[in-house]
Amino acid sequence: xxxxxxxxxxxxxxxxxxxxxxxxxxxxxxxxxxxxxxxxxxxxxxxxxxxxxxxxxxxxxxxxxxxxxxxxxxxxxxxxxxxxxxxxxxxxxxxxxxxxxxxxxxxxxxxxxxxxxxxxxxxxxxxxxxxxxxxxxxxxxxxxxxxxxxxxxxxxxxxxxxxxxxxxxxxxxxxxxxxxxxxxxxxxxxxxxxxxxxxxxxx
Amino acid sequence: xxxxxxxxxxxxxxxxxxxxxxxxxxxxxxxxxxxxxxxxxxxxxxxxxxxxxxxxxxxxxxxxxxxxxxxxxxxxxxxxxxxxxxxxxxxxxxxxxxxx
Numbered sequence: 087x088x089x090x091x092x093x094x095x096x097x098x099x100x101x102x103x104x105x106x107x108x109x110x111x112x113x114x115x116x117x118x119x120x121x122x123x124x125x126x127x128x129x130x131x132x133x134x135x136x137x138x139x140x141x142x143x144x145x146x147x148x149x150x151x152x153x154x155x156x157x158x159x160x161x162x163x164x165x166x167x168x169x170x171x172x173x174x175x176x177x178x179x180x181x182x183x184x185x186x187x188x189x190x191x192x193x194x195x196x197x198x199x200x201x202x203x204x205x206x207x208x209x210x211x212x213x214x215x216x217x218x219x220x221x222x223x224x225x226x227x228x229x230x231x232x233x234x235x236x237x238x239x240x241x242x243x244x245x246x247x248x249x250x251x252x253x254x255x256x257x258x259x260x261x262x263x264x265x266x267x268x269x270x271x272x273x274x275x276x277x278x279x280x281x282x283x284x285x286x287x288x289x
Numbered sequence: 290x291x292x293x294x295x296x297x298x299x300x301x302x303x304x305x306x307x308x309x310x311x312x313x314x315x316x317x318x319x320x321x322x323x324x325x326x327x328x329x330x331x332x333x334x335x336x337x338x339x340x341x342x343x344x345x346x347x348x349x350x351x352x353x354x355x356x357x358x359x360x361x362x363x364x365x366x367x368x369x370x371x372x373x374x375x376x377x378x379x380x381x382x383x384x385x386x387x388x389x
Contacts, residue, residue, distance in 0.1 A: 107361065107362065110362075110366075111362050111366055111369075114362075114365070114366035114369045114370060117369070117373070118370050118372055120373075121370065121373030121374055121377050122373050122377060122380070124377075125376065125377030125378075128377075128381055129380045129381045129384035129385075132381065132384065132385055132388075133385075150323075150327070154323065157319055158316075158319070161312070161316065161319060164315070164351065164355060165308060165311070165312040167355075168305070168308040168311065168312075168354070168355040169305055171355075172305040172308060266356055269351050269356045270351075272355075273347075273351050273352075276344050276347045276348060276351075277348075279319070279322075279344075280322060280344040281344075284322060284323070285337055287326055287327075288337065
């Protein structure tokens, strides 16, 4: 397993089996379905944006410094996750584990900041039940936060498997797929950053 | 299903240039979007249009530089994602169109 033969040297290990190729393609189909899930949450957020029912408005709540730090944490974690995939293709197990652990730390920082943000909002009287705007806000941003939390658990599990079994066709496929998932969460955050936070400051 | 592998491992020896370029691009796009909102006082419609365009470029950076969408089954996985984005656009713009 350690040295790929010269025949398939250009094919990364995660694509080296039919099983790996099909599971990676299946994961892209899943991401297509995730796009649709989040688009429905975005649509309801925009429909209810001005339905604040006398409660706090987007302008009262959003704090530029906080959401910029969250954005940079997630962007950087997407980069370090990409570097882990790069190391995976160089068959460097230590590199994969180190970059994924940095990704996990950044991800935990993001989830921690978001939890802190939500607690702050509730302290300011902006609860899930306060208005239609806040219901859709917490559902959209919270669903993304749940995905990030799940991603942290998932990466941790795959890292344990990689540490025990090394890099082979199966762990390479799992590492590549969890990387795709993490980059996808950054894609969703880009839209939350743009449509929720930045737009909330100008409307 | 065994398609072209020519660009599957083009940058996987040595320094990860593609990832570094992608990261710099994503930082530039994020800061640009923030500056458009905070520093320029454009009309609301123009501001929102500009930052949405930047967001679309940001997504392309993630897909091309980090997610390797162009390798292996590129036609199939691109169709899966863009069909999702197509439905997403119908849901979002359809909802906005009905409400406003």
